[in-house]
Every structure is written in C-alpha cells, then in structure tokens.
Amino acid sequence: MKKIGILFGKERSFPEAFVKRVNQIAGKDIRAEFVSIDKIFQAEALDYAVIIDRISQDVPFYRAALKNAAITGTAVINNPFWWSADEKFFNNALAVKLGIPVPKTALIPSKEHPDDTSEQSFSNLAYPMDWNTIFEYTGFPAYMKPFDGGGWKEVYKLHDKEDFFDKHSQTKQTVMMLQEEIIFDEYYRCYCIGGKYVRIMQYEPRNPFHLRYYVNTPPSSEKLLKTIHDYVIKLNQYLGYDFNTVEFAVRDGIPYAIDFCNPAPDAEVTSVGQENFDWVVEHAAKYALERAQLHKNDQDNLTWGEYIKTSAAGKPLVATKKTAAPAGKPLVQEKAKPAPAKKAPVKKTK
Numbered sequence: 001m002k003k004i005g006i007l008f009g010k011e012r013s014f015p016e017a018f019v020k021r022v023n024q025i026a027g028k029d030i031r032a033e034f035v036s037i038d039k040i041f042q043a044e045a046l047d048y049a050v051i052i053d054r055i056s057q058d059v060p061f062y063r064a065a066l067k068n069a070a071i072t073g074t075a076v077i078n079n080p081f082w083w084s085a086d087e088k089f090f091n092n093a094l095a096v097k098l099g100i101p102v103p104k105t106a107l108i109p110s111k112e113h114p115d116d117t118s119e120q121s122f123s124n125l126a127y128p129m130d131w132n133t134i135f136e137y138t139g140f141p142a143y144m145k146p147f148d149g150g151g152w153k154e155v156y157k158l159h160d161k162e163d164f165f166d167k168h169s170q171t172k173q174t175v176m177m178l179q180e181e182i183i184f185d186e187y188y189r190c191y192c193i194g195g196k197y198v199r200i201m202q203y204e205p206r207n208p209f210h211l212r213y214y215v216n217t218p219p220s221s222e223k224l225l226k227t228i229h230d231y232v233i234k235l236n237q238y239l240g241y242d243f244n245t246v247e248f249a250v251r252d253g254i255p256y257a258i259d260f261c262n263p264a265p266d267a268e269v270t271s272v273g274q275e276n277f278d279w280v281v282e283h284a285a286k287y288a289l290e291r292a293q294l295h296k297n298d299q300d301n302l303t304w305g306e307y308i309k310t311s312a313a314g315k316p317l318v319a320t321k322k323t324a325a326p327a328g329k330p331l332v333q334e335k336a337k338p339a340p341a342k343k344a345p346v347k348k349t350k
Contacts, residue, residue, distance in 0.1 A: 002049040002292050005035035007062060009055040014267040014281065018052065021285040030292050032285075040065045045072035049295040050288050052077050052243070054264050075291045075301035077242040078263040082305065086239065087148035088261045089177050094307060097317050098238060100231050101256045103180040106134045107147060110173045135161050138180045144168065147177045148261075157181070182256050184249035186220060188228055189213075191265065191280055192236040192244050194287040195303075198229050199279050201272075203247070213273045220253070228255050235260050240305025242291075243284065 022032035056062035202215035245265035
C-alpha cells in the first residue's frame, strides 16, 4: 500500500481536512496520514510515496529529513532542493526573462557584516554604493523587504532616501531588496497546485488579516483574469513548484507579479474562507493522489521546473508567448523560426 503523508506545524484545519479527503477518494491501495518520524538514517526511506511539506522552511531538521526522503524516492511537495536554493530576488529576475511584469527591484547588501566576516571580506563591494542611481531606478515611495523572506516580516514602506537610510540601519545582517511601489486598482492572490490547477482569489492586503479575502467589487475584466491565470501557470512551471501562491497588483490594467515564492502558503479556513479552503483541500488531495499513482521506487520523483531543465539542456531562457500549457502538459519554449527565403526579414521584438 502506498502512503501519502503531510508534514506540518501549528496549523490544523488544512492537514486534517487533507488527510480526510484523500482517504475518501483514494482507492484501497493508497491512504493518507500525518507523517511520523522517530528516526532518520542516511539513505533509508521514510516509507511514503508522497509527502506534502508545510513546515520544513522553519525547521532545518525536517528539511534535511525531506532531502533524505527525496533521494530514496519520495515525491516531496515542494522539491526541498529547489526550495532551499530559491529566493524572491531571483524569482523577479526569472519573471523578467519570461516577459511577466514585476516591480523594479534592486538588491541591497546587509547593513552589518555577516558573522565571521570583516571589511576585508567585501573587497569587491563598492562603498558607498551608487545610491542615487538605485533610488532613481525604483523611485519613491518604495518598499524594502528581505530578499528571501516571507510572511510580511521586516517589510518597510519608504518615502524618501532619508527614510531608506534610517530603516536600512535597523536591518542588521538581513540582505534586503528595494522595490518600486505599485499603486494598485485591484489585487489578486492565486493558488497553483501541480502547475495546472489555479484558483484566482480577489484579495485586499490593506484590510485586517481576517478580512483580506472579502472584496465587494467584481474583477474588471475576463481578459485580466485570463492573463493572470496564464502568468500563474508559467511562473509555477518554470519554478517547479507543486503547491504555491502568486500575488498580483493590477495597475492601469497590467498585473504585476508581487510575490510568488510561497511554497507553504496559508491554507487555514479561518483566514482564506470556506470556499477557498474547500478548493485547496480538494485539489491538493487530487494532485497528491496523482503523484502517488505515478510514484516509482528507486527513482527521482521530484518536480524540477522548466528553468532547471532548460539550463541543464544548455538552452537559452527566452520570453514565450503569454499562454499557458494545457492542464497536465509541460510548458515548452517556442523555437525561433527563420525568416522565409527571399522575403523581408522578420521584425525582432524584445
């Protein structure tokens, strides 16, 4: 019998509902349960075909255990190797290469030197940095946030360069990024499961936490929703995330991807609401069963994104048309076509 496990921390409503739903719809050869760990030995399996990871970002022991499970054949959702390497600043750079709008963003070194380093460790870092050019690039107001953070921790809204230097002096050893403010007309938060199942949710981040999913005005257009859907698919398939959320701020009809590195997104019923909760439970259960059915022992059962596949194949990463792959099929890059013989050359676009 194949087992599907879920590894979690303080949350209760999603893990309990997930296990219950999997066991309702699974056949007799698959069952779900809470992961139980009493020992970890190198290269020895945990006896799970699939593990949904909801907590290892905060618990290094779990992260190491999941990598060990992955190397012995468990399909860990999300891939712990990629999740360990990924961060928000890289994601923005990838989105630019894919032709997806993001706010102008600059990487900012930590105010204090990391432990066990000194001024001599930063021989290649100019001091002072070219602050005026950086500020002209992002403009003010702007937001400063950790380059790899989450949960709205250490996020500052800055009104001018004096405000920047004041707030930056408080960030200690945290590497930050400075980001253009997008004054938005609409805002959306989107679940994406399996790189194909998408739930677009209207969201108001300026509301109190428990009211952020309650928006009274309808979306401005179906075209906007289609664009958001396609961007969500593309980002998650290139990043290789099985379970993620993507947030968009819409300015002048253009959706800007604001935050799309949330591989353990909030799924508690008290915050996302009953309808969104029911959707994420149903599709997480469905996808976990799909992965369990495809699982094979003694092989790599992880999801590796199109960015990794493209890089490994030595192919260039280029922007593709803003269309999504059909559900269940990989998103592939379009090959450039040569201009027809004896005809005017094809106009190149950026």
